[in-house]
Amino acid sequence: xxxxxxxxxxxxxxxxxxxxxxxxAFASTFLELPDNSELSITFVDNNRIQEINREYRDKDQPxxxxxxxxxxxxxxxxxxxxxxxGEDFPHNLGDIxxxxxxxxxxxxxxxxxxxxxxxxxxxxxxxxxxxxxxxxPEDEKEMFGLQKEILDAYGLKREES
Numbered sequence: 001x002x003x004x005x006x007x008x009x010x011x012x013x014x015x016x017x018x019x020x021x022x023x024x025a026f027a028s029t030f031l032e033l034p035d036n037s038e039l040s041i042t043f044v045d046n047n048r049i050q051e052i053n054r055e056y057r058d059k060d061q062p063x064x065x066x067x068x069x070x071x072x073x074x075x076x077x078x079x080x081x082x083x084x085x086g087e088d089f090p091h092n093l094g095d096i097x098x099x100x101x102x103x104x105x106x107x108x109x110x111x112x113x114x115x116x117x118x119x120x121x122x123x124x125x126x127x128x129x130x131x132x133x134x135x136x137p138e139d140e141k142e143m144f145g146l147q148k149e150i151l152d153a154y155g156l157k158r159e160e161s
Contacts, residue, residue, distance in 0.1 A: 001028045002038035009100050012043045019115055020098075020122040026154050027126050039093040039129060041122065046101040064102040065121040067128035070094040096125035112158060119156045123147055 003021050020041060028037060044052075046062035054060045056068075070092045098121050107117035127143055134140035151157065 001025050001033065001035065004038070004040040006040065006042040008042060008044045008048060012100060016115065016118055017043075019119055023119045023122050023151075023154055023156065024126050027123055027150050030150050030153065031130060033093075033130070034091050037091045037093055039096065039126070041096045041098065041125075043098055043100050046099050049097060049099040049102070052097060062099055062102060064099055064106060065125045066097045067125040068095045068097075069129045069131070093126075093129040096122065096129065098122065098125065116151075116156050116158065119154070120147070120151060123150055 001024070003024055005017050005021065007017070024039070024041070049064075049066065050060065050062040052066055053063050056066070098118070103117050103121060104114055107114045110117065124147060127147060132139070132143040132146065134143050148158075
């Protein structure tokens with residue numbers, strides 16, 4: 001899996017970028033995605049993610065993570081048949097944008113490590129890119145159960161208080 005990372009904040013430590021890369025790569029293997037899958041992850045601050053949230057989701061507030069799936073079809077889109085492109089053609093999943101500020105805020109609020117929150121948000125965005133959602137109770141149960149299973153298997157378990 002190819003994962004391109006961009007740090008617009010110039011504050012994300014190399015070890016944290018590696019953690020995000022490794023969690024997403026682990027999840028890709030866990031979901032048995034093709035090796036030629038690719039995506040990008042961008043780290044931003046609260047101001048930037050608020051701009052993105054306002055522009056694309058009509059929500060004028062910062063959020064923790066936003067995903068833009070390449071496979072999300074709208075009525076105007078033509079469906080992409082990746083199989084017809086050949087197995088060597090890269091399978092672009094989309095883009096994940098993570099607020100570093102929100103990551104720190106939520107880690108403190110949930111009383112767990114910055115690393116645990118960062119890994120959780122990266123995985124959450126990654127699952128959205130792969131068609132998982134939490135709009136309906138049964139979908140939420142499936143997605144959140146899968147998140148816990150992957151994070152536990154990776155070793156980023158939620159600390160019990």
